[in-house]
Amino acid sequence: MDSPPTTSHLQLATCFSFYATKSLTTGEGGMLVTENAEIAERCRLMSLHGISKDAWKRYTAEGSWYYEIVAPGFKYNLTDIAASLGLAQLAKVERMWLRRQAIARRYDAAFAQLPSLECPTVRPGIQHAWHLYLLRIHPERLGIDRNTFIDELKRLGIGCSVHFIPLHLHPYYRENYAYRPEDFPIAAREYQRAISLPIYSKMSDADAQRVIEAVCSIAQQHRTH
Template identity: 35%
Template sequence: MIPVAKPHITAGDAKAVSAVVLSGWIIQGPKVEEFEKRVAGYVGVRYAVATSSATTAMHLGFIACGIGKGDEVIVPSMSFIASPNSIVHAGATPVFADINERTYNVDPEDVERNITKKTKAILAVHQIGLPADMEALTRIAKKYDLMVFEDAACGLGAKIGNAYVGSFGTWSAFSFHPRKTVTTGEGGILVTNNQEIAEKVRMLRQHGASVSVYSRHTDKGIVRESYPIIGYNFRMSDIHAALGISQFRRINSLLKSRQNLAKRYDEALSGQPNIIIPYVPPGYTHTYQSYMIRLPGSGGKIRNKVMQHLLKHGIATRAGVMSAHLEKPYKTMYPNLRLPVTERVSRETLILPLYAQMRQKEQDCVIDQLKKALG
């Protein structure tokens, strides 16, 4: 079976994790601190706070910025459900906007149409690794005095010009799930240039404690922590961070491998009249967390037929990114909401196998069977 995704794990990764396990310090500690510094330096921001997932990073980010009950945050529906869920967990209300039909990222014009007196922020999602239109979104936010946050779960390494995704918003969140370019097994991180936000998120992730467990254990004097705020247990462990550090050392080669594989897909599929390959605007760098094609027409029937054919021949695929507003919790919240572009694209898109260590023979098999399925 050719999987749709596979983490790139080496003997060096295993050795790094083993060293932490044998060290006796396995919870949040020096490896988490090192990992945070590496990510912040790479993205080009001052602070990074590691958490248990990108979802919890966003949840804490909203709270740290005072987003809560009675507030609205505009977000694309075409995103993994964690994006709106994190808004709801903070006590605020997600307001869904439609997408651009070429990039599959949120449409700035529809964002502006959805702004109300309750709107406090825009959550930009860099869909499957392609940066959103941050220039337009930032301009709209400035016009209406809103904050802009980045759901960069899939976007580590993506760029607009020379600026990395994660450096545009008040805060940004990255994921290190096994499908991502760099993985910690499970984990996320919030990055920001705002010291106050970083400090508050650090407290919130560890039950609201004024100092971390590691700081208490390494201080030369007696340290008594206090709990001035009610927090959560959203910490990353040193075991997870050790894997992330080891992986991070080869982030450039991992990204390059994905981009080269995506280029091979582009070259093989661009001449097919019934396939729309990914569009990347000039000056944008895509991470290709996933390679998603579109099979237009028939309300998704063609897509489903192709998925079944590929599965029969040992090739795993996934349906395109969901329309979150059609999932039960949000359909109940917005029973009459229609987002025509989002719904059409979700029905017609298909994610093909792509991972850094994918062999050309495997990719050629996918391409060959895809063409046969489309006849």
């Protein structure tokens, strides 16, 4: 491929998720992009059971019923129906991104004046996808922790989440690898500060304003400095 923006800095391969909450969705599934023809061919093979010929071609006039499994592959192919959803969204992906960006800027303007809140940072030369708007709190400047902040938002009718819980805090990794929170102190610390606020392309100005008013109300009510 001719190095489009998503692949201009690739050395091997990059994966994109098209999960339902992502900026562009196919309901489930994803995409792998690479400039390496060998990797691309291997991924195509492994994504469909390791079958030697593309399954779709077997059912065309030019195809044959015969196939061979040449590697222990997986069932990782995106369905045609899911791909059609993605193609329809691709036609309006710029418009959807611009709407997310507008909401993010509105959040930034509202929260930047509150010392107990920290807005996302966008580095120069980087175009943020705004799949998430990750607000971080400064617990030492509030009389409440992150979990209580989320509970207060819920009480005000604002749904939010946390992205993500660090792997080393999950039971599997604790029990099998004896990880402790202090083994990855930055991840553990930032996890305790993170709140993902609602952001999506169909979000109205009124809904965004409700989120802003709720967040600011809680931050001002519980500020200690």
